[in-house]
Amino acid sequence: MSASYYGRPVVKPHVWKPYIPLYFWIGGTAGAAAVSMALERAKGNDELATVQRNVALAGALTAPVLLILDLGVPLRFYAMLRVFKPSSPMSIGSWVLTAFGGAIAGATVSDVLGAKPLARALEVVAAALGPVLATYTAVLIADTATPVWREARGELPFVFVASSLAGAGACGTLFAPAASARPARRMMTAGAFALAATTRLMEKRLGRFMAEPYRKGPAASLKGGADFLSIAGGVLMRAGGKKTVVARVAAVCVIAAGVLERFAVLSAGKVSAGDPKYTVEPQRKRADERASADAVRN
Amino acid sequence: MDTYQDPAAARKGFFTDTTLCIGCKACEVACKEWNQLPADGYEYTGQSYDNTGELNGTTWRHVAFVEQLRGGASNDPHDGVLRPESGRWLMESDVCKHCTHAACLDVCPTGALFRTEFGTVVVQEDVCNGCGYCVPACPFGVIDKRDTDGHAGKCTLCYDRLKDGEKPACAKACPTESIQFGDVDDLRRRADERVAKLKADGMYQHVELYGRDENDGVGGMGAMFLLLDKPEVYGLPPDPVDATRELGAMWRAAGYAMAALVGATLLLSAGGRA
Numbered sequence: 233m234s235a236s237y238y239g240r241p242v243v244k245p246h247v248w249k250p251y252i253p254l255y256f257w258i259g260g261t262a263g264a265a266a267v268s269m270a271l272e273r274a275k276g277n278d279e280l281a282t283v284q285r286n287v288a289l290a291g292a293l294t295a296p297v298l299l300i301l302d303l304g305v306p307l308r309f310y311a312m313l314r315v316f317k318p319s320s321p322m323s324i325g326s327w328v329l330t331a332f333g334g335a336i337a338g339a340t341v342s343d344v345l346g347a348k349p350l351a352r353a354l355e356v357v358a359a360a361l362g363p364v365l366a367t368y369t370a371v372l373i374a375d376t377a378t379p380v381w382r383e384a385r386g387e388l389p390f391v392f393v394a395s396s397l398a399g400a401g402a403c404g405t406l407f408a409p410a411a412s413a414r415p416a417r418r419m420m421t422a423g424a425f426a427l428a429a430t431t432r433l434m435e436k437r438l439g440r441f442m443a444e445p446y447r448k449g450p451a452a453s454l455k456g457g458a459d460f461l462s463i464a465g466g467v468l469m470r471a472g473g474k475k476t477v478v479a480r481v482a483a484v485c486v487i488a489a490g491v492l493e494r495f496a497v498l499s500a501g502k503v504s505a506g507d508p509k510y511t512v513e514p515q516r517k518r519a520d521e522r523a524s525a526d527a528v529r530n
Numbered sequence: 531m532d533t534y535q536d537p538a539a540a541r542k543g544f545f546t547d548t549t550l551c552i553g554c555k556a557c558e559v560a561c562k563e564w565n566q567l568p569a570d571g572y573e574y575t576g577q578s579y580d581n582t583g584e585l586n587g588t589t590w591r592h593v594a595f596v597e598q599l600r601g602g603a604s605n606d607p608h609d610g611v612l613r614p615e616s617g618r619w620l621m622e623s624d625v626c627k628h629c630t631h632a633a634c635l636d637v638c639p640t641g642a643l644f645r646t647e648f649g650t651v652v653v654q655e656d657v658c659n660g661c662g663y664c665v666p667a668c669p670f671g672v673i674d675k676r677d678t679d680g681h682a683g684k685c686t687l688c689y690d691r692l693k694d695g696e697k698p699a700c701a702k703a704c705p706t707e708s709i710q711f712g713d714v715d716d717l718r719r720r721a722d723e724r725v726a727k728l729k730a731d732g733m734y735q736h737v738e739l740y741g742r743d744e745n746d747g748v749g750g751m752g753a754m755f756l757l758l759d760k761p762e763v764y765g766l767p768p769d770p771v772d773a774t775r776e777l778g779a780m781w782r783a784a785g786y787a788m789a790a791l792v793g794a795t796l797l798l799s800a801g802g803r804a
Contacts, residue, residue, distance in 0.1 A: 237763065238575075238765075241584075241671060242767050244586075244665045244666060244673075244674055246662065247666075247674075247675045264795070267792055271795055272799065275799065302662070303659050303660050303661055303680070304659065304660015304661075304675050304680025304682075305680045305681055306659075308658075308660075311640040311642070311657055312639055314640050315639075319636040319774055320638060320663070321637070321777075322661060322663050326639055363787075367788050368784065370780075370787070371777070372663070374773070375773045375774060375776075376633075376637075376663075377671075381666075385780045387783075389783050389784040389786070390783075390786075393787040393788070501666070508765075512768060515768040516762065516768045
């Protein structure tokens, strides 16, 4: 047991409201949907491409609302675009989200106005930004002093990508006609299994001690729900996904799994920052090792 | 000399010598007064004389009280062992470290947090939109979002007073010069001398100068502390790191994940429109 000051936290837990984990899922799903949109468009599967564009558009329109609602001074949301700061993942994310939203909305409007070449070009722009939108949030939380996020900096982007892939696939499955939705159903199934696998890998890499916040307390039930629903969704899809009803139920499971996983990550972050042992123990070990190395050298 | 603005001032900071702290909390009060920060309320923590608890958006100086009645690293005054002759009472006035590599400043998306001409880190309250990113980013848990007006707050090293050539309110109020203000270079020299003297005197088993090392995870601190026990005993992280140091590796990992996303979508889409 490491020493502490009355068991008080050393670092501050994040102060984000539930808008933020919800945004993480919505933004990621919109990003992956844009990638899927561009590929389907290139293949000539316009039906699915347009559905995925609408999914991306819905995400791009909802995202800023959620982000602004979370601000301490919402009326100053425009300050996010006051500077471009490469050292701040949130600054990069704000610009990417703005450009993504502009491209997706522009593509939709261009299509309505009949400007097809412009619509296609803007779709390509959105598809290029999509992967950044799906992963920057992982970099954003890893770039903090929150132990379970920082120590999982190599794995978090893959967890978020898996959830985004599953989310976009599930939305495509729900909203596209079954005849054209096969790629979406495959994305959903693969994403669901990848989500279960990547979270497992993340916990393994964190190690027994550092993964504790995911295994007990409030994050554990969220994570348990995410694991169950992602595997249930994936298995359901493999077993009876040819039936539209089964596929839709699976899609709902997978969407819920992705959302729960984001909430689990935010919750585990709060727990790990709130207990000083997760901050102090690894740092004490590092400091002692360095001190003994210095002692040997001198 | 004709420069269109003042030449950069020397880096300013604090050296907090905890061997001189008497726990009067004049620094806390002076800070609240000068910076017009709201009171924390009258809550008793039962943790020695510390009813302030922590640094946050409206508390920019915090005096820690550590009761060690067994001479070890125990904080528990209620362990049933009362041996006053072997006990001691540690006090330390904590404050923002004004890091050389400040994570809060790095991650701030609006530019509200900036580096002043004194080498300090300050929030521009009229720019901050309260996104809250700096809060989990700080490796010391110093900066916090305030409920009152929604934006982030922390020690400014009394930026307004410094501009007028005054020392910060806490250092001015400190009756024992436990809080010393000055040029960081001078303070480092002074702190080194003090540590050497204490070690030569041999009165304390453990004397540690916290924040002095420019090769630490934050590139050295503008506020240093002479500690008589391990940092974690005072609630300080033993080996703080500016998370932004690994930002390149984080984006690299994200890059692989982006490639995986595109690759997976391509592969899965190849199934055609059946």
